[in-house]
Amino acid sequence: MSTVAETNSSTRHLKVALAGKPNCGKSTLFNALTGLNQKTGNFPGVTVDKKTGSARLKKNGKTIEAEYIDLPGTYSLYPKSIDEEVACEVLSDPDNPDHPDLVIIVADATNLKRCLFIATQIIDLGMPSILALNMIDELKKSGQQIDTQKLSERLGIPVVEVSAREGTGIEALEQLIVKDLEPSSVHTIGLSEIESDAINALRASGKNFPLYRLLHYAQRVMRKGGDEEAKKILAAQKFNSIRAQSEESMLRYAFIGELVRACSGISPGSSEMTRKIDRVLTHKFWGYIFFIVILLLIFQSIFSLATYPMDWIEQGFSALGTWCVQTLPQGELTDLLVNGLLAGLSGVLVFIPQIALLFMFIAILEDTGYMARVSFIMDKLMRRFGLNGRSVIPLIGGMACAVPAIMSTRTITSWKERLITIFITPLMSCSARLPVYTLLVALTIPDKPFLGIFTYQGLAMMALYVLGFFTALISALVLKWLVKAREKSFFIMELPVYRMPQWKTVFLTIYEKVKVFLFDAGKVIIAISIVLWVLVSHAPGDSFRQVERKYATSSLPEEEKQAHIASEKLETSYAGRLGKTIEPVIRPLGYDWKIGISLITSFAAREVFVGTMATIYGAGSENDMRPIRERMRSQTDPRTGQKVYTAATGFSLLIFYAFALQCMSTIAVVRRETKGWKWPVIQFLYMGGLAYFASFVTYQLLK
Amino acid sequence: MAPVYDTLDNLQFGETAVIESVGNDDMSLRLLDMGCVPGEAVILEKIAPLGDPIAIQVSGSLLSMRLAEASTVRIRRTLN
Numbered sequence: 001m002s003t004v005a006e007t008n009s010s011t012r013h014l015k016v017a018l019a020g021k022p023n024c025g026k027s028t029l030f031n032a033l034t035g036l037n038q039k040t041g042n043f044p045g046v047t048v049d050k051k052t053g054s055a056r057l058k059k060n061g062k063t064i065e066a067e068y069i070d071l072p073g074t075y076s077l078y079p080k081s082i083d084e085e086v087a088c089e090v091l092s093d094p095d096n097p098d099h100p101d102l103v104i105i106v107a108d109a110t111n112l113k114r115c116l117f118i119a120t121q122i123i124d125l126g127m128p129s130i131l132a133l134n135m136i137d138e139l140k141k142s143g144q145q146i147d148t149q150k151l152s153e154r155l156g157i158p159v160v161e162v163s164a165r166e167g168t169g170i171e172a173l174e175q176l177i178v179k180d181l182e183p184s185s186v187h188t189i190g191l192s193e194i195e196s197d198a199i200n201a202l203r204a205s206g207k208n209f210p211l212y213r214l215l216h217y218a219q220r221v222m223r224k225g226g227d228e229e230a231k232k233i234l235a236a237q238k239f240n241s242i243r244a245q246s247e248e249s250m251l252r253y254a255f256i257g258e259l260v261r262a263c264s265g266i267s268p269g270s271s272e273m274t275r276k277i278d279r280v281l282t283h284k285f286w287g288y289i290f291f292i293v294i295l296l297l298i299f300q301s302i303f304s305l306a307t308y309p310m311d312w313i314e315q316g317f318s319a320l321g322t323w324c325v326q327t328l329p330q331g332e333l334t335d336l337l338v339n340g341l342l343a344g345l346s347g348v349l350v351f352i353p354q355i356a357l358l359f360m361f362i363a364i365l366e367d368t369g370y371m372a373r374v375s376f377i378m379d380k381l382m383r384r385f386g387l388n389g390r391s392v393i394p395l396i397g398g399m400a401c402a403v404p405a406i407m408s409t410r411t412i413t414s415w416k417e418r419l420i421t422i423f424i425t426p427l428m429s430c431s432a433r434l435p436v437y438t439l440l441v442a443l444t445i446p447d448k449p450f451l452g453i454f455t456y457q458g459l460a461m462m463a464l465y466v467l468g469f470f471t472a473l474i475s476a477l478v479l480k481w482l483v484k485a486r487e488k489s490f491f492i493m494e495l496p497v498y499r500m501p502q503w504k505t506v507f508l509t510i511y512e513k514v515k516v517f518l519f520d521a522g523k524v525i526i527a528i529s530i531v532l533w534v535l536v537s538h539a540p541g542d543s544f545r546q547v548e549r550k551y552a553t554s555s556l557p558e559e560e561k562q563a564h565i566a567s568e569k570l571e572t573s574y575a576g577r578l579g580k581t582i583e584p585v586i587r588p589l590g591y592d593w594k595i596g597i598s599l600i601t602s603f604a605a606r607e608v609f610v611g612t613m614a615t616i617y618g619a620g621s622e623n624d625m626r627p628i629r630e631r632m633r634s635q636t637d638p639r640t641g642q643k644v645y646t647a648a649t650g651f652s653l654l655i656f657y658a659f660a661l662q663c664m665s666t667i668a669v670v671r672r673e674t675k676g677w678k679w680p681v682i683q684f685l686y687m688g689g690l691a692y693f694a695s696f697v698t699y700q701l702l703k
Numbered sequence: 704m705a706p707v708y709d710t711l712d713n714l715q716f717g718e719t720a721v722i723e724s725v726g727n728d729d730m731s732l733r734l735l736d737m738g739c740v741p742g743e744a745v746i747l748e749k750i751a752p753l754g755d756p757i758a759i760q761v762s763g764s765l766l767s768m769r770l771a772e773a774s775t776v777r778i779r780r781t782l783n
Contacts, residue, residue, distance in 0.1 A: 075733075075736045075737055076733075076736035078732060078736070080729065080732075080733050080736075111763050111764055112763075113738070113762050113763045114737075114738055114762055114763055114764050117736060117738075242727050242728070242729075242732065243727070245732050245735075246725070246727065246731070246732060246735055249732070249735035249736060249740060250735070250740050250741065253735075253738065253740040253743070253762070274765075275748075278749065282749060282751070282752070283752070284752040285752075287752060288752065372767075376749075376751055376756060376758065376767050377751050377752055377753075379751065379755075379756055379769070380751060380753040380754070380755045380756070381753065490730050490733065490768075490769070490772055491756055491767065491768060491769045491772065492730070492733055492734060492737060492766065492767070492768045492772060493766070493767050493768075494737070494764055494765065494766055494767075495749075495758055495764075495765040495766070495767050496764075496765075
């Protein structure tokens, strides 16, 4: 730990940006330079993550605090998506708060040609920069090499060989970082012919920038406006932005083609290994089979493997709760701690195993290059629904838990396609619906065999999953027509070479996602849990005392008496009164006020339904399903004398739980991912409306 | 042999051609950025199982695109 005084006297701050095309190992290098010393924030005003980190470097005994920023991967300084826009703004606008003192241009040594495009643009902008030739170990393994000396001379910037995976070359890079580098004196390409009239006119108006910065500025003004005077000059000279850009691209590729021939003498093709693997993984038949097997594996481990740590967490919290009740003095505060705070905390932490597992798989699939292939083989199918090849994984993940699934939609670059994916993912039946389905199916559907091997109950379960899936697709179709695209959707995407996953990247992804979930979604979950606790454990006036007085002289056995008291207290509590208030609204769906309370409490999380039912019907233990079911089955409506849980009510409830967005974690995470309350509110109302309407129709038809 | 002009979406599996020109809109600029520059050789290396998208080998990497996008790229092939 450093002292404040030390920081003030001798520490210099240096802003270093990492830039480069996607899949060049930029994030791996960022991890190697910063370790765990990193955080994710947002660029102001946009939905793009900003990864920053820091490290202390030494120069002549003095400390230099390097502040790294990992810019979104971009192929060019002319952005085509919001992510790229951010990277380009940071690099090209000296007034941008994140504008760096130094740029590390990361290039994949095995695919140098493709990486040098953005590199030459950054050099020509006049930014002090270093070219980091990443994955140099792989290049050397294949018996090739690059003449870094010549490359450095021709580009006018230092070139350093690194392997972020192996951790080699990092020190050499760090020594260059602290060196106070000057911008390159080289202009990689002759730009003077490009739209020279317009550019000269712009310079004459007082814009005394180096040539490429001026050209880039002209392009930026044409794209975004902002400088009306410059725009007028450019328009007067008939500045043709598209022609200028395409001329520039061609000049650059001509320069790069010659440079790569001179420095490496190789023209890289896709590796033989990748071609062989692809022959299976994108095969007409085996490609889909392999994909389904992978999905089953992910699904299976999220369902079964995650249950062990989830059980430990729940049992741990329940033990902690029991201990608190036994040790702490009885009273409001203890009750708040145990039934409000601890219950809420347990509800947050219990999701972590599933989130960690899902993200482990996603990180591995991304890292190996397989995810791009999934998108490739699924794109045509998904496109019909306004989705993208990349929507597949979130939708499947949604069957485990919508929270990590929604977080994984980040890989979709088009905002519209991503939004639709986020919107429909909670319609996939998640694992939290499972206990609710189990209870209600057992209650309403006869346990009779169907066609020998199946049972009606099993079929009903499957039907619920299928229902969710098709509703999701139909909703996607509706949204496809309603939502306006912010940018044109295209599918121009690089299929990277297959690589072994990197465990450090996988680990850091899991760590990052879990952290985000804990702090962002966790806050909301705990807050709502506490509100729910207040509603359930408080009642107006002395209603609770009246209930206690009523049973004070009762001769019932102690356990039964406590159950009656708990049940009547719930009825008179604020939550109970709320249930009675909403009863007229839910009556057409076939629900009474007790189910109303469950609907309210399940807003926190669907599985709370079972626990609430247990409390309402006074059954002793939550784990013992049978008595709840039996008690529920024998309930009669005091007004009509008929059974409460008829087939109509049961089906209606099942449909309601299949559709309604009763999950505050999902709401919290959608708010985070869409950066606002608009979409979670629309989603909540849409799914709620759908649930209400479908349950209403179901009940009215069946009753 | 006389060159034959066509668009990239009409390329056959495994066939080689040279890029002649790309369109002049934003999407085409993206293709240029990704290495689809006139004069570069392309090979149609992969067709998705449902016939769309396709993947071509160009400028040293594998680039996937939808047929609609490929149809804006003009190519030249030499028939033997």
